[in-house]
Amino acid sequence: MNVQSSRRPALQRVLIGAVGTVLLLVGLPQARAVPSFARQTGMACNTCHTVFPELTPFGREFKLNGYVLDNIKQIKGITVERQETLALSSIPPLSAMLQVSYSKTKDAVPDTDPALAATGAFAKDGDLLFPQQASLFYAGKIADGLGAFVQLTFSGAANTFAIDNTDVRYAHHFSSASWGEKDLLLGLTLNNNPTVQDAWNTTAAWGFPYQSSNVVPTPITSPKLDSGAGGIGQNAGGLGAYLWWNNSIYAEFTAYTASKIGGTHPLDSTQATVINGLAPYWRLAWENRWDRNSLSIGTYGMVLNIFPGAGMPLSGPTNKYTDTAFDAQYQFIGEEHMFTALATYIHEKQQLNASFQNGLSQNQDNTLNTLRLAGEYYYRRQIGGSIGFFNTTGSSDNLLYPSGSVDPTTGVATGAVTGSANNSPNSSGYIFEANYLPWLNVKLQLQYVYYTKFNGGSTNYDGTGRNATGNNVLYLLGWFNF
């Protein structure tokens, strides 16, 4: 095995740290629920959601049918052959969202690392974020069978206004006398974030926790299909096709490619996380419903060839990431009590041909796995609590996950908070949540994230003296949809 030296130019390490923290700042897209749909359908939030943004079986049907269920006056057009040329809702399905939050880590981020301080990544830790996010939505029908979920978000952390989760889809039902009452739905999805199109709440875009702080340290990496720092998120745009058979079996294939917002175009070496060519994504799920219960189990995955970034040109060898994942979801939706259990496990095989050749990784091949579990309970959709567990494990790599250190003479640190003394991405912990909803469209949340392990260790995990529990986060959120 050709082991690369662990002594690397400080500039390179800073660059990698900076890229990592920029990813943290931008954050990965979080899930949303929208009164646009309530305005369009005339139906209250509790018909499609247990508690937003988690979907009920009816909510999954609404989404898979293309967001087109529409019970308001239409503006129509037809030809002399009675073909419909327009079906536009008389009022647009618009809505807005405001999130105001406060985050506080148990230990303040140290100011001994000038490079980290310069990124401003955790500068808002301990501040009131007003807003954390403010979004506008067009979410609903465009034409018969064609609908969209379009979100535009102002990020209070990054001070940017940009397109957020977007899913445009078309769906059509097919029936046949030989199928009896069984129904086939075929659809197309055009979206900018792998798993945003998914109907279950186990995958990255819509999974638990549905909202969390984006101004605090998070583990250094995670698989591409996870919602953590390593996730591909909105760096991809894709077109896919899906089928939903007998309200029970779901199958989808979507091809993604690089789609970067902002930055220089054509994309050049200043850009990171650029996919080369097409990245296929697949999804299979089976759902069974009985009485007030639903249970779904499924699998999903993706193969991505990504240029290594860090100033490398967008040509030549790439790093190949192959994600294979499994998920399961159970819901009980009672008259007063509601319970949901969520589970997903993502296994990633990394063939780092480009990084290895360029001295950015110690190993040519690594693995990275993430397990996420959550249990949620609500009483009358008004008050509830949730517990989540996450665990990321992966190959050690002293170039991908370098250690931080402190200069004994100057006391200046490098790689503080983001470093890994054990050169390991292993991170785990628990998420505790208490939620109060005075109305169906307002959620007041208290969340606590407790790390048992962070970037490969629990005490002095980063090589500059920080403990994993130092990154524990108290997070208060007011989430208003209107």
Add this chain to the structure above:
Amino acid sequence: MKRASVLLQVVTLAAVACLGRPALPADIPDANKKAAEKMASEVCAACHGPGGRSISPTFPKLAAAPAPYLEMQLKSFRDQTRADPDAIAYMWGMAAQLDDAMIGALADYYSRQRPAASKPGDVALVSAGKRLYEQGVPARQIPACASCHGATAEGNGVIPRLAGQHAPYLRKQILVIQNALRTAPVMHGVVKDLTLDQTQAVALYLESL
């Protein structure tokens, strides 16, 4: 005196329903029947199940319900006179843009569907429920449900089918009729003195039919 009053209300209700005569199956053009079937299987089935045989007790089974009853309910959702919580949350929106022709065709479609399977319940409770259904509670002037809903709870005209219906749905309807969240003057008079135990028993009996 009270029983006569209840009967008088039933007769009046039936007369009123007859004046706004629901469409007979022969009246409904084929194109409307097809459109209703399409809507039922692509939209309504998401909650009420294929053919109106719903899975979750939040959503009533519609299969084999009498067409005049379904028509009356859809119109009451559309004009928002039925105002129990689930009606407001789900059905006010769903019925808002339905015209009379579609309402008639949907009601006709569901009335022609084969009924859902029944569900056996606790033997003692089902037996108590059967007694209640067939005899009422004379001591408290609660008439027998069977006198309007039919000996086998199949319903008739504007009186709904109860046989095979989800027990939790039936319990909830009795509750919302008792506290007048759902406007049903005749039924309010009938069920207002039913206890929770009696409600549970009769609901389980009806689900077992």
